[in-house]
Amino acid sequence: MEITFKKVQKKHLPLLKELAKSLHLEIEEESKSPYNKEFVAKVLKGEQDLKDGKGVIIPLEDIWK
Incomplete structure (x- = not known):
């Protein structure tokens, strides 16, 4: 199963990454x-x-020739 998070605030990203890591x-x-x-x-x-x-x-000088 795949889950996609959209419009995640930067301040929440480390928490989501840590949660995903702890759940393998x-x-x-x-x-x-x-x-x-x-x-x-x-x-x-x-x-x-x-x-x-x-x-x-x-x-x-040669550019406009």
């Missing part, structure tokens, strides 16, 4: 992000590519 229940947390997972993955990959030196540097 499995806890599965899910946080919802307002961002699309695929979009976040692309942004993170782009940042990693820049760190790895795969980016292209364009001089500021």
Whole structure:
């Protein structure tokens, strides 16, 4: 059987976790992000590519040409 708690206040979360732990229940947390997972993955990959030196540097004067 699965039970889902919605709109749990942060101050009650430790109590619920402790109760679940004492009853030997499995806890599965899910946080919802307002961002699309695929979009976040692309942004993170782009940042990693820049760190790895795969980016292209364009001089500021050449941007509007």
